[in-house]
Amino acid sequence: MACFIALTATAQRPNEGRQDKPQAAKRKYQILVQNESEANVVGDYNQNLLQMQNNMHGQNTKGLLSDLIMTGYKAAFVQKTGNASSNLFSLGVSYLTEALSSKRDKWMMTAKNQCHFEKKLATETKIEDFYALPSTVGPMDPQNLKFKGFGCKQYIELNDKPGHGQNVFYFYCKMKKDNEGLSRIVNHSKFIVEVDTFMFNPKYCNLPNDSSGSADARFDFKKRKNLNLKVKVKIFSSWMNELTQVFNDQLMGEFTVNAKIDEKMLTPDGSFVYDKNNPEHKNLVSVDGDCFVIPRSFTGTPDGSTALNAWGTGQYRIEMEVVEDCEINESYYLVPEVGNGPQVAYADGTPGNKKWDKNKWKVEWNDMKARKKNKSFWSNALSAITTAYIGNNWITTITDPLATALYSYETQELNNWLDLDTSAAAKAAAAGAAKPAGQQQGAPQANPAGQGAPQGAKP
DSSP: OHHHHHHHHHTSOTTTTOOOSOOSEEEEEEEEEEEOOHHHHTSHHHHHHHHHHHHOOSOOOOOSGGGOOOOOHHHHHHHHHHHHHHHHHHHHHHHHHHHHSOHHHHHHHHHHHTTEEEEEEOOOOOBOOSBSSOBSSOTTOOOSBOEEEEEEEEEEEETTEEEEEEEEEEEEEEEOOSHHHHHHHHHHSEEOEEEEEEEEOGGGSSOSOOSSOOGGGOOOTTTEEEEEEEEEEEEEEEEEOTTOOEEEEEEEEEEEEEEEEOGGGOOTTSOEEOOTTOHHHHTTEEEEEEEEOOOOOBOSOSSSSSOOOOBOOOEEEEEEEEEEEEEEOHHHHEEEOTTSOHHHHHHHTOOOOEEEOHHHHHHHHHHHHHHSOOOOHHHHHHHHHHHHHSSSOOOOOOOOHHHHHHHHHHHHHHHHHHHHHHHHHHHHHHHHHHSOGGGSTTOOOOOOTTSSSOTTOOO
């Protein structure tokens, strides 16, 4: 199916599907990492850390390597192929559902789909120094921490004005270095963070998620409610131990930043700005999770010339996933049904019957259709496959039992297929080993003892 779609797409006319008019603006993301200044690295933090280390003895700490999960290329391939099938399955269901649905059902389905947005910020950029100085104590020596915190920013940049535009959201989490934070580092080799700064502008967020970028599709609290932002942060590390064993891209920990955007808390310009001293804001913005301190790689020398047990400054990288959600505010689209009589409903204290207001949902549905890109089924299918194998793809959660059963079967078949060559090679090797040395095809004749064999050679 993938090969056929690829050939079909290749045979399209050169100008088919091409947009001659460039977009006026584009959305950009920026992952931020903040480090301590060199003067602060060896200051109060190290003194407080050493004092706490001296005051705490006999504490059992959990092993580092037992908490790390190693993944391979095989698992990644199976997962991506399953994602491709998921995308194609969902695409087929959406076409079938649209064909059988009424206009209001189509509007409702489209509106609900546009209430969810996900974006993965995957990067291979590695940050070299988690610590400011090497160590001769050990790979998990937490002294001289240079890492201070992480953050993320989304903004809309104008094509004709690079570097200028509208901020959508910004947050920054800093490492906790109070008694609670230092205790986690000393006792568990983990660090925790707290939200220091947070800003969100609902007017320019990614909802409704119709991919048009139209100003008419901006978020409106009258039509939507329960706006939430969630950012999942993963920290990976690579290092080498004293046995020259390399551990590449190991997951060290995860954090989740949650924010509930309350319309009542917006500033005059329409933004929500977090105030950590406001008790009401603390219930709206939070961060959960923890992360192991980054292991130092074994270097064998602290200065490049002296041979000594020494470890470096730690290497790591950060991945993020942005998730925005909201719900349809049905009360906006419902009106009292004609003939029910508002006076009667008021007199007996019972609410009147409601009906969907065509003047609202139908107008919105017409705007959705006008903004929707008219692509063929084959173009959408090609996009569903390529985005599954290429980074920064849209994530679709499948909960349908039929789809789950299909993907489970497909995953098993892919695993069997990938294991086929390995099993065949193993059987061939076992069969060859069972034959006498002189009967193996292409095997050299055994030499008499001491002839042609180096002294001390082992079989």
